[in-house]
Amino acid sequence: MYVIKDILNEEKFLKNIISKSLLIAQNKVDEAFIFIRKTYDMNSVIRNGSKEYIEFHEDCSFSITVYSNYHKGYASSTDLNIQSIKNTITAAIEISKYTSKDIYSTLPSINLKKYKVLDLDLFHLSNLNLKESLKMAYLTEKYTLDFDKRIVNSEGGCFSSGYTIIAFGNTKGLIQTYKFSQYSLSICVVAENNKFNTQERDYYYSISRKLDDLESPRSISKKCAKKVLLKLNSKKIITQRCSIILTSDVAASLFNHFAKSIFGYQVYNKSTFLLDSLGKLIFPKWLSIFENPHIKKGIASSPFDNEGTLTKPRFIVKNGVLQTWLLDSYSSKKLNLKNTGHLGGIYNWIFIQKNNISFQDLLYQMNTGLVITDLMGHGVNIVNGDYSRGASGYFIENGLFKYSVKEITISGNLKNIYKKIIAMSNDYDIRKNIQCGSIFISKMIISGK
Numbered sequence: 001m002y003v004i005k006d007i008l009n010e011e012k013f014l015k016n017i018i019s020k021s022l023l024i025a026q027n028k029v030d031e032a033f034i035f036i037r038k039t040y041d042m043n044s045v046i047r048n049g050s051k052e053y054i055e056f057h058e059d060c061s062f063s064i065t066v067y068s069n070y071h072k073g074y075a076s077s078t079d080l081n082i083q084s085i086k087n088t089i090t091a092a093i094e095i096s097k098y099t100s101k102d103i104y105s106t107l108p109s110i111n112l113k114k115y116k117v118l119d120l121d122l123f124h125l126s127n128l129n130l131k132e133s134l135k136m137a138y139l140t141e142k143y144t145l146d147f148d149k150r151i152v153n154s155e156g157g158c159f160s161s162g163y164t165i166i167a168f169g170n171t172k173g174l175i176q177t178y179k180f181s182q183y184s185l186s187i188c189v190v191a192e193n194n195k196f197n198t199q200e201r202d203y204y205y206s207i208s209r210k211l212d213d214l215e216s217p218r219s220i221s222k223k224c225a226k227k228v229l230l231k232l233n234s235k236k237i238i239t240q241r242c243s244i245i246l247t248s249d250v251a252a253s254l255f256n257h258f259a260k261s262i263f264g265y266q267v268y269n270k271s272t273f274l275l276d277s278l279g280k281l282i283f284p285k286w287l288s289i290f291e292n293p294h295i296k297k298g299i300a301s302s303p304f305d306n307e308g309t310l311t312k313p314r315f316i317v318k319n320g321v322l323q324t325w326l327l328d329s330y331s332s333k334k335l336n337l338k339n340t341g342h343l344g345g346i347y348n349w350i351f352i353q354k355n356n357i358s359f360q361d362l363l364y365q366m367n368t369g370l371v372i373t374d375l376m377g378h379g380v381n382i383v384n385g386d387y388s389r390g391a392s393g394y395f396i397e398n399g400l401f402k403y404s405v406k407e408i409t410i411s412g413n414l415k416n417i418y419k420k421i422i423a424m425s426n427d428y429d430i431r432k433n434i435q436c437g438s439i440f441i442s443k444m445i446i447s448g449k
Contacts, residue, residue: 003125004125007123007125007163007165007179010038010165011165011167011177011179014036014038014165014167014177015167015169015175015177017036017062017080017085017167018034018036018167018168018169018175019169019175020082020085021034021062021064021085021089021169022034022169022170022171022175024085024086024089025064025066025089025093025171026171028066028089028093029066029067029068029093029096029171030067030068030069031066031067031106031107031170031171031172032064032065032066032067032089032170032171033064033065033107033168033169033170033171033307033308034062034063034064034168034169034170035062035063035064035065035166035167035168035306035307036060036061036062036063036080036165036166036167036168037059037060037061037164037165037166037167038058038059038060038164038165038167039057039058039059039060039162039163039164039165040057040058040162040163040164041055041056041057041058041059041160041161041162042054042055042056042057042130042133042160042161042162043055043158043159043160044130044133044134044136044137044158044159044160045137045156045157045158046134046137046138046141046156046157046158047141047154047155047156047157048141048153048154049138049141049142051134052156054130054134059078060078060080061076061077061078062076062077062078062079062080062084062085062088063075063076063077063088064076064088064089064092065092066089066092066093066096067096067105067106067107068093068096068097069101070101070102070103070105070106071096071097071099071100071101071102071105072096072099072102072105073091073092073093073094073095073096073097073099074092074095075088075089075091075092075095076088104330104333104334105330106329106333107170107171107172107307107329108307108308108309108328108329108339109329109339110172110174110308110309110310112172112173112174115174115310116310117176117178117303117304117310118294118303120294120295120296120297120298120301120302120303121209121296121297122178122179122180122181122209122297122298122301123163123179123180123181123209124181124209124210124211124297125163125181126161126181126183126211128161128211133159133161134159136157136159136185136217137156137157137158137159137185138157139157139217139218139221140157140159140185140186140187140217140220140221141154141156141157141187141189141221142157142221143217143218143221143222144157144187144189144220144221144224144225145189147221147222147225148191148225148229150191150192150193150229150232151189151190151191151192151225151228151229152190152191152192152199153189153190153192154187154188154189154190155188155189155190155201155203156187156188157185157186157187157217158184158185158186158187159183159184159185160182160183160184160185160186161181161182161183161211162181162182162183163179163180163181163182164179164180164181164182165177165178165179166178166179166180168306168307168308170308174308176304176308178303180209181209181210182207182208182209182299183207183208183209183210183211183213183214184205184206184207184208184214185205185206185214185215185217185220186203186204186205186206186220187203187204187205187220187221187224188201188202188203188224189201189202189203189224189225189228190228191228191229191231191232192232193232193233196233198232198233198234200228200231200232200234201228202224202227202228202231203224203227204220204223204224204227205220205431206219206220206431207299207431208297208299209297209298209299210297213297227373230373230394230401230404231373231392231404231406232404233403233404234392234403234404234405234406234407235395235403235404235405235406236405236406236407236408236448236449237395237405237408237446237448237449238448238449239445239446239447239448239449240446240448241443241444241445241446242368242369242370242443242444242446243366243368243369243370243422243440243441243442243443243444244369244370244371244372244410244440244441244444244446245362245363245366245369245370245371245372245396245438245439245440245441246372246438246439246441247359247371247372247373247393247438248359248425248427248428248429248436248437248438249429249431250372250373250374250375251424251436251437251438251439252429252432252434252435252436253375254414254417254418254439255289255349255434255436256434257380257382257387257414258274258282258414258418259326259346259349259434260382261273261274261382261385261414262274262316262322262324262325262326263325263326263327263331263342264325264326264327264328264330264331264332264334264335264342265330265331266382267325267331267335268331268334268335271382271383272382272383273381273382273383273384273385273413273414273415274322274385274415277322278322278323278324278325279321279322279323280321280322281320281321281419282317282320282321282322282415282418282419283317283320283418283419283421284320284419284421284422285319285320286319286320286353286354286355287317287319287320287351287352287353287421287424288315288317288318288319288320288351288352288353289315289316289317289349289350289351289352290313290314290315290316290349290350290352291313291314291315291316291346291347291348291349291350292313292347292348292350293311293312293313293341293347293348294311294313295348298347298348299348299430299431299432299433300345300346300347300348300349300432300433301347301348302344302347304341305328305341305342305343305344306343306344307328307329307343309328309329309339309341309343310341311341311347312340312341314340316349324340325337325340326340326342326346327339327340327342328341328342328343329343345433346433346434347433348433348435349433349434349435349436350435351424351428351435351436351437353424355423355424356426357423357425357426358425358426358427359425359426359427359437359438360399361425362423362424362425362438362440363396363399363400364399365422365423365440366396366399366440367396367397367398367399368396368397368398369395369396370393370394370395370396370405370408370446371393371394371395371396372391372392372393372410373392373393373394374391374392374393375389375390375391376389376390376391376392377389377390379411380414384413385413385414385415386411386413386414387410387411387412387413387414387417388409388410388411389409389410389411390407390408390409391408391409391410392404392405392406392407392408393405407448407449408446408447408448409446409447410444410445410446410447411444411445411447412444412445417441417444420441420442420443420444421439421440421441422440422441422442423439423440424436424437424438424439424440425437425438425439425440
């Protein structure tokens with residue numbers, strides 16, 4: 001159990017470490033940046049009604065990046081002992097002596113007078129004790145196993161809680177900290193069809209910044225049970241071209257490939273299929289993507305990126321047109337563009353569209369085709385956009401479920417796939433940094449038997 005006093009004292013301690021470390025480094029290098037991440041985690045797992053394991057983690061990482069005459073050095077450690085820190089700083093300096101000179105290897109430009117860190121309400125300490133956390137995992141598993149007699153086994157109900165403190169500073173006078181909490185509750189089960197002697201597995205989870213915002217054990221169990229039961233009696237289908245729907249939890253991966261392809265390092269290395277696409281139509285005109293790093297209690301909210309650049313809300317895509325690359329300080333200098341504060345990833349991507357249709361309406365709109373509920377493999381080439389992944393799901397006829405489908409591959413080219421998105425339903429999945437609904441795509445190649 002942690003109390004707020006402990007966390008605040010640790011935050012103050014890390015800030016003090018940053019100050020001392022910068023004093024050690026500043027006279028030995030031109031510039032330096034220090035980043036510390038301290039995490040406290042607890043996991044409680046129940047399997048088949050019994051406690052399987054309880055884990056407690058307390059991890060810390062210290063890293064320093066130094067710049068001397070445009071030579072960059074980097075070193076890290078998991079020890080905050082002052083001697084260890086001195087050794088890490090020395091190692092970074094020594095490494096910088098052997099790296100190539102690069103005029104873009106400097107700290108990001110930050111105006112300290114305008115530097116204002118927003119309170120995004122990301123930290124919520126819970127007084128939940130170990131017994132209560134085990135009970136949540138127990139109930140989630142129990143409700144799922146009791147849902148249907150065909151659900152015969154469990155891979156475990158899991159409750160996790162974690163608290164993280166981020167501290168960083170640089171030789172330009174910047175020292176900042178912030179903290180966030182994260183809670184999750186999940187279940188994974190196995191369903192069996194005795195008649196055909198087949199088994200399927202699936203899982204579901206809820207995640208939040210505040211304990212009270214988690215879905216209930218009964219809600220999680222119901223969603224997990226329905227998912228796994230839909231998979232039973234799967235059939236193989238013949239190779240064909242047909243319409244598909246990607247459910248919201250897997251549709252996010254399609255947009256994740258898009259995000260990876262517009263990061264600055266892909267652009268300046270000319271290793272993206274979207275090179276020269278800035279300001280051009282990528283998606284249908286009815287679709288816009290707005291990134292908002294400042295959503296209160298947001299799963300992917302952050303006041304700044306991993307090098308201290310303040311984040312800002314912005315359109316990534318507006319009316320189908322690509323508005324910006326995702327840049328950190330280095331890639332922005334390479335491309336002679338403004339830093340967008342994206343070292344470390346993307347933030348909450350909100351999908352804006354004119355239509356407000358349910359998932360069921362999306363099924364009726366497709367009428368006949370495949371609903372993809374799982375994707376497997378890594379057959380995605382960001383350089384040319386070629387896309388090929390293993391998949392499973394279920395077949396829809398006249399907007400209604402007919403049978404589950406397995407052992408298929410869906411393929412195409414991402415550039416064409418994005419333009420073939422017909423509609424998106426309003427079942428937005430807010431558990432990830434990409435918060436989209438299910439998407440209806442016209443005519444993809446389905447490889448089967």
